[in-house]
Amino acid sequence: MLEINNLHVKLEDEDKQILKGLTLSVEAGSVHAIMGPNGSGKSTLSYVLSGRDGYQVTDGTATLDGEDLLSMEPEDRAAAGLFLAFQYPVEIPGVGNMTFLRTAVNAQRKARGEPELSAGDFLKLVRAKAKDLKIDAEMLKRPVNVGFSGGEKKRNEILQMAMLEPRMCILDETDSGLDVDAMKLVSDGVNALRDAGRAFLVITHYQRLLDHIKPDVVHIMADGRIVKSGGPELALEVEKNGYADILAEVSA
């Protein structure tokens, strides 16, 4: 589904190479996790895939179902089925959460040639999904993420994911800032979306999220590259011994 081949990325404004030949293949129905020390380029990967400004691809490719992601506008990537759950969801004063959700859902439906959801159908849908994530009516009414706690912001990300039903979901450090209960809510939300046609790329620094969202494949990223891949046991190894052992082993 998601194919990344030899991706090289530098910052647009400075001469700093961040991704240095990253290759990764995520197939439909699977959950891949990327772990790595700070500064290894994990978040950059998520931003480059979703189309944020400020990065320059110097080599390599990234495709979603064979389509060149890197040449698309961010909104077209979203319409093609890509979703990024932000590490730091943005607060947007003045834009109501509901208005935002409805605009997003209908924009994507329109881009795919589907009819827009009626106000009533939309409301029913959003209420049902919000309830599963323990997001109350008050949170839906407020401006996007404004005054939300860290946990509320992350739940709001998962609500957006549930509403938009993307096929390729990237979760960037979704566990950061979450307490145990919130982690469970968020994980349940993600697990409910797992199915044969959908894939996940879970970026995380710690193993604990992977207790809840069980990955099929775990990759270790360092210095802009995937340096080692394996099964879930690789995450446990990181948890036990830290990154140093693995990195030493790889560079040896």
Next chain:
Amino acid sequence: MTAAAATSPRAARFAARLKATGDRLSGLELPASSAWMARARDAALSRLKGMGLPEKRDEYWRYTDPARLIQEPATPVPVFVISDEAPVFDAIDRLKLVFVDGVFDPEASDELTGEGLEICRLSEAGQADIHWAQDLYGILEARGQAPVARPLAALNTATATDGVLIRATGKVSRPVALVYRRRDPGAEMRLHHVIRVEPGAELTVLESGPGAARSSVVLEADLAEGSALHHVRTQGRDHARVGVTHVFARVAAQAHLKSFTLSVNGALVRNEAVVWLEGEEGSAHVAGAAMGDGAFLHDDTVFITHSAPGCESRQVFKKVLHNGAVGVFQGKILVERAAQLTDGYQISQSLLMDERSQFLAKPELEIYADNVKCSHGSTSGELDADHLFYLRARGIGQEEAKRLLILSFLGEALDEIARDDLADDMRDRLRGWLERHGD
């Protein structure tokens, strides 16, 4: 004493200004009026001759060159025809008063009657021997000449060709809508309205339409104790509009004024508002949302005086500027010694859509009471790139994402509209205007 010794450069400049003012006025005829009206017009003319017409070098006109508001005659402008949307406020049940090229059109207007309302044309009142408006016409304007001169308002009082006098004696639910239409590309409009809201009464006044190649509208409003006046005005979408407006409002105890203006396009528009809070626990909210592109200059100049204790005032002005458009804000809160427990708030913000557009702001507070709460802020900036990316990452197209952010930026000003139906109308209108603009 010789004549030469008295002529400093400054005195010479002032003499030149008065001569220019005299020349400009010599071409104008005062409309024929009965005694009280003639006195009001004469007094305004003397005021004007004493201060002279404004010039670019005046402090109060530093950011907005008044030349195009003064030069004679007005530059003719083709009538801007809007065929792709319903006229503003059409969906609102209202009493409609239509002016064409600055002259009242009885054919196109509703009957000048309504429950709790007394309405009269200015030209008719000006023929009557006595009229309730004689205590207000030109009186509030004259008062507004200090501490800052507003010569164009005096010019309007002296030479206004038409207008309406509205007295509300009860809670009037149906808004009175003043609709300005154009026919003659060269027409000039000078309208002067007077509004008196009696104790405990309520009135909503709407204004819409371009009106003329050049326009001047003065609205004098007297809000008696416990009364409320809601004023909602739209200016748009004609690009070549040149005009100046003045609102002078006196607010008594527990009376509430709300004035909101939505402006789109226009070559040079200056909206002045002068408000006195004179009784305890009165309030005045003056707000505006303006959006312009290219050869656009929009100036909001507001002066709110707190003379009584426990009053609240808000000034909320938001502008979206594209392609070299210019936004101006001059806003003042003056809190007199007696006005303890004043709650004053002022915010002026601009969204600059490119590097060529400019926002010029002069926010001022002058406070003589010691127990007050006053805050003001003024900012200009561009659309937040993180906000834009977040919306786009959810599949919202760039243009729509920008519109969403622009609407949310203007939202705080729109929130000042007192009635929900009018606020919704303004929001829909704005959304439509944004879609047409496309950037």
